[in-house]
Every structure is written in structure tokens, then in C-alpha cells.
Amino acid sequence: MFRFGIQDYEPRWLRGRDSITAVHGLRLAGLAGRTLTHVWVVWDLDDDEWFTNAPVVLDFDDERxxxxHQKFDDLCITWNTVDPSRPIEITGFNLAWRPDATPQxxxxxxxxxxxxxxxxxxxGRGDMANGNVTIGxxxxxxxxxxxxxxxxxxxDFGEPDKRYRHHRLNS
Structure with a gap:
């Protein structure tokens, strides 16, 4: 199985802070102190723009x-399975991995x-996005x-919006 022609990428979608913390909290916390080498995104070569539907990969050398995100509140986190050195192979799209694709x-x-x-x-009250989980x-x-x-x-770059409740992850 693959998503958008990304080899070996088999997403497991989670919802809600508790499930994300239970499955990935310690490992996400364990990234503290590591140096980021690249942020990889999938680039649409025909339109010369970020293909926002595909996963974003943060490369910390020995941990990737x-x-x-998909739908309204699905989040997938995977570890060391997506390899940006491998080509993306999907019919109808001209996609490739690009490191550090924006100045930010x-x-x-x-x-x-x-x-x-x-x-x-x-x-606030009535906001349909309440409870949606993002990673900072x-x-x-x-x-x-x-x-x-x-x-x-x-x-988003810079301090997260004040409407987010911060749940710092600790190892």
C-alpha cells in the first residue's frame, strides 16, 4: 500500500490528543535536543508548488x-519509513521530494x-475545529x-496561535 506514490508509506490515522500521545508521545518528546537537517515536502513539478496532501518529513539524521493530515481531524505520524531519496511513482502527477522548499x-x-x-x-463555543490536534x-x-x-x-511559523492549548511532550 502507498499514498500518493510514496513507497512504504502506510498511514495509520489517529484522532484526539490521548490516542496520539499514547502511540507517539514519548518518541516525539525524545526528539528534543536533536538537530533538524531538513524538512522534506512533496513538490508538484508541473505547478511548481508544494503538494500539500502528502506527508511532511522532518529529518533529524538518525530519526525521520x-x-x-487528512479529512477534518485525522493525523498520521510514522517513523523512519518514508525515504525522500526514493522516487515518487504515481500516474497523473509529476511529484518529487524537495528539502527545505521555502525560505522559512x-x-x-x-x-x-x-x-x-x-x-x-x-x-471557542461552536467552533467545529475544537479539539483538533496539531504538532508544534x-x-x-x-x-x-x-x-x-x-x-x-x-x-505556521512563529509562536502558535493563542487559541491552541499547549500540551508539551516530555520523555
Whole structure:
């Protein structure tokens, strides 16, 4: 099985902070102190833009974590299975892995991760996104938040929105 032609990528979708913490919390916390070498994204070569539906890969040399959002609140995290050196093979798309594809991502290369947090959206009464979980990486003074942009991945740079409840992960 694969998603968007990414070899060996078999997503397991989770919902909610408790399930994400139970499965991935300790390992995400264990990234603290590591140096980020690259953030890999899938690039649409025909449109010359980020293909936001595919996973984002944070490469810490000996540990590679991929993050992927789908639907309204599904999150998949995988470890050391997505290899950006391998070609993406899918009919109808011209896709390739690209490291540090934006100036903001390029600034993160070489930064040491201080901590990881699960960020839980609290937009107020009646907000359909309440409880949606996002992952924040604190590279002080830089932040990278990979969020669910309604069935695809999105990036925020800088301090996370104040409407997120921070759940710092500790090992």
C-alpha cells in the first residue's frame, strides 16, 4: 500500500490528543535536543508548488518523522519509513521530494529542537475545529507548526496561535 506514490508509506490515522500521545508521545518528546537537517515536502513539478496532501518529513539524521493530515481531524505520524531519496511513482502527477522548499523551512535546517508539543485547538463555543490536534516544534527562537488545513497539511511559523492549548511532550 502507498499514498500518493510514496513507497512504504502506510498511514495509520489517529484522532484526539490521548490516542496520539499514547502511540507517539514519548518518541516525539525524545526528539528534543536533536538537530533538524531538513524538512522534506512533496513538490508538484508541473505547478511548481508544494503538494500539500502528502506527508511532511522532518529529518533529524538518525530519526525521520513524517506528519500527515487528512479529512477534518485525522493525523498520521510514522517513523523512519518514508525515504525522500526514493522516487515518487504515481500516474497523473509529476511529484518529487524537495528539502527545505521555502525560505522559512530553510531557516530551520541546523536548528536544535527544544521540545515538541501537541497543540489542541480551542476556538471557542461552536467552533467545529475544537479539539483538533496539531504538532508544534519549538526550535527557539523559531517555531514550526504542522496543522490540518482542511484535508491537507499546512505550516505556521512563529509562536502558535493563542487559541491552541499547549500540551508539551516530555520523555
Amino acid at each position: 518523522v513524517s506528519i500527515d 523551512l530553510a531557516e530551520l535546517a541546523g536548528q536544535t529542537l527544544h521540545h515538541t508539543a501537541l497543540l489542541e485547538w480551542d476556538g 516544534f519549538d526550535f527557539s527562537p523559531y517555531w514550526l507548526t504542522i496543522f490540518n488545513a482542511l484535508d491537507e497539511n499546512g505550516f
